Amino acid sequence: MASIIFDLDGTLVDSAPDIHAAVNLMLAEEGAAPMDLAQVCGFIGNGVPVLVQRVMQAHSWPAEDHPRLLSRFMTHYDAAPAELTRLYPGVAAALDRLAAAGHRFALCTNKPAATSQSILRHLSIAGHFPVIIGGDSLPQRKPDPAPLKAAFNALGGLAGWYIGDSEVDAETAQAAGAPLVLFTLGYRKTPVEEIPHAARFDSFDQLPALLERLVAE
Numbered sequence: 001m002a003s004i005i006f007d008l009d010g011t012l013v014d015s016a017p018d019i020h021a022a023v024n025l026m027l028a029e030e031g032a033a034p035m036d037l038a039q040v041c042g043f044i045g046n047g048v049p050v051l052v053q054r055v056m057q058a059h060s061w062p063a064e065d066h067p068r069l070l071s072r073f074m075t076h077y078d079a080a081p082a083e084l085t086r087l088y089p090g091v092a093a094a095l096d097r098l099a100a101a102g103h104r105f106a107l108c109t110n111k112p113a114a115t116s117q118s119i120l121r122h123l124s125i126a127g128h129f130p131v132i133i134g135g136d137s138l139p140q141r142k143p144d145p146a147p148l149k150a151a152f153n154a155l156g157g158l159a160g161w162y163i164g165d166s167e168v169d170a171e172t173a174q175a176a177g178a179p180l181v182l183f184t185l186g187y188r189k190t191p192v193e194e195i196p197h198a199a200r201f202d203s204f205d206q207l208p209a210l211l212e213r214l215v216a217e
């Protein structure tokens with residue numbers, strides 16, 4: 001039995017289309033030009049306040065508007081957090097198989113916890129996640145190791161793995177002293193070889209067998 005902690009955006013779910021839609025609704029009501037999906041996708045990973053900051057920088061927006069724009073973004077995003085968002089193929093079956101093998105799960109994401117829970121519920125996997133550490137659960141956010149450590153502690157301190165897709169996740173795992181299992185088809189910005197990881201996979205169909213091998217090592 002092991003603790004398996006999952007990242008959310010770019011790992012369990014392809015959420016960029018809904019994040020992109022909410023960014024463009026916020027920009028439209030401000031009379032600003034829309035952004036394309038790839039650009040917004042590149043802004044995901046350090047939490048919503050940083051995402052909004054990056055959108056503002058791209059539009060040379062005055063920094064004092066940040067609190068207002070952050071609140072407008074969250075209003076739009078929370079109104080439809082799982083309209084276009086989908087589980088990556090094989091996620092539901094992989095979670096079922098790993099749960100049946102006795103492993104325990106938690107979520108450790110930089111997305112706000114309530115929004116994350118709503119997405120898990122919409123996609124029918126909330127039952128697998130008794131523990132959700134979001135970007136607003138602690139004073140620190142990833143890449144600080146505190147959220148990942150809190151997730152492991154909440155599962156009783158069992159040894160385990162962090163499953164994530166990004167440079168931020170790799171830095172977090174390293175700082176927490178936990179091995180990262182890298183999902184290579186998420187939102188990373190650098191080549192796989194440049195992201196420190198203990199193991200990697202490109203399809204959730206491979207994950208149960210991969211983790212069983214790691215547990216047995």
Ligand SMILES: O=C(O)COP(=O)(O)O
Pocket residue numbers: 007008009010043044045046047048051108109110111112135166
């Ligand atoms: O940047 C975010 O808001 C969330 O991203 P994460 O789920 O990959 O941590």
Ligand SMILES: [Mg+2]
Pocket residue numbers: 007008009010011045164165166186187
């Ligand atoms: Mg991610």
